[in-house]
Amino acid sequence: TDTLTGKVAFVTGGAQGIGAAISARLAEEGATVVVGDLNTGDPGTVALDVTDPASVAAAAKTTVERHGRVDILVNNAGISNDTPTLDHSDEEWHRIIGVNLTGAFFASREFGRHLESGGAIVNISSIAALLAGRPERHVAYDVSKAGIIALTRTLGVEWAPRGIRVNAVAPGYTDTPILRNVGSSAPEVLDEWRSQVPQSRLIDPDEIASVVTYLASPGASAITGQVVVADAGYTA
Numbered sequence: 446t447d448t449l450t451g452k453v454a455f456v457t458g459g460a461q462g463i464g465a466a467i468s469a470r471l472a473e474e475g476a477t478v479v480v481g482d483l484n485t486g487d488p489g490t491v492a493l494d495v496t497d498p499a500s501v502a503a504a505a506k507t508t509v510e511r512h513g514r515v516d517i518l519v520n521n522a523g524i525s526n527d528t529p530t531l532d533h534s535d536e537e538w539h540r541i542i543g544v545n546l547t548g549a550f551f552a553s554r555e556f557g558r559h560l561e562s563g564g565a566i567v568n569i570s571s572i573a574a575l576l577a578g579r580p581e582r583h584v585a586y587d588v589s590k591a592g593i594i595a596l597t598r599t600l601g602v603e604w605a606p607r608g609i610r611v612n613a614v615a616p617g618y619t620d621t622p623i624l625r626n627v628g629s630s631a632p633e634v635l636d637e638w639r640s641q642v643p644q645s646r647l648i649d650p651d652e653i654a655s656v657v658t659y660l661a662s663p664g665a666s667a668i669t670g671q672v673v674v675a676d677a678g679y680t681a
């Protein structure tokens with residue numbers, strides 16, 4: 446513990462689910478954590494729409510003004526869907542790419558201006574980047590999460606000379622609201638998912654948070670431009 450004492454972290458989409466677990470874990474390790482989310486129900490949360498570059502730039506400015514610095518960015522905000530491609534509207538495509546991929550680009554660019562040597566970005570990809578959704582269908586989601594891997598590699602290399610590391614975590618089926626909103630969230634859908642996972646279970650958000658925290662910590666100093674798959678064996 447306390448590997449992140451003195452560090453300031455910003456987590457996009459940290460109000461619930463995996464982002465909330467990441468925020469809690471980073472704080473346990475000693476980081477000062479700022480949560481940015483569309484949902485500002487919690488008074489400490491900074492209003493953030495990752496699809497709006499002005500909102501992202503303002504959140505970065507607020508973080509640095511309040512805490513003097515920012516060391517860690519977690520690009521976690523994401524949305525999903527379940528739509529066959531022939532029914533997939535233009536609007537739905539742009540919305541999903543806008544949040545999941547363009548949003549991570551905007552945040553990386555705007556927070557990247559403030560990151561110093563020793564800084565780290567952790568992007569949340571998905572096993573959807575590595576294989577097609579089954580039984581659900583979400584082409585824009587799959588493409589957005591594959592794009593996150595390219596973003597991770599490119600920035601990992603581009604910002605290595607600045608001493609900034611950029612990595613991604615690709616979670617498997619993790620027990621959060623997004624998962625329950627995908628598909629019908631019917632018990633039989635969840636059962637089907639579980640049956641396909643070698644460990645026969647959904648992943649707990651804390652298990653993703655511990656990987657993110659590791660990648661953000663000095664212990665991972667040689668790791669950059671990489672993707673860690675945390676999927677209970679699904680893609681093995």
Ligand code: NAD
Nearest residue numbers: 458460462463483494495521522523571616618619621623
């Ligand atoms: P979630 O729906 O529980 O939480 C997502 C959060 O992002 C919410 O708080 C939401 O308000 C916020 N958000 C949405 N749009 C935003 C925007 N435009 N600007 C700022 N915040 C916004 O989802 P989750 O399951 O915790 O997912 C977190 C991340 O993990 C996502 O990127 C998701 O794609 C990814 N992921 C989830 C799973 C899973 O099985 N749950 C698997 C692989 C990857």
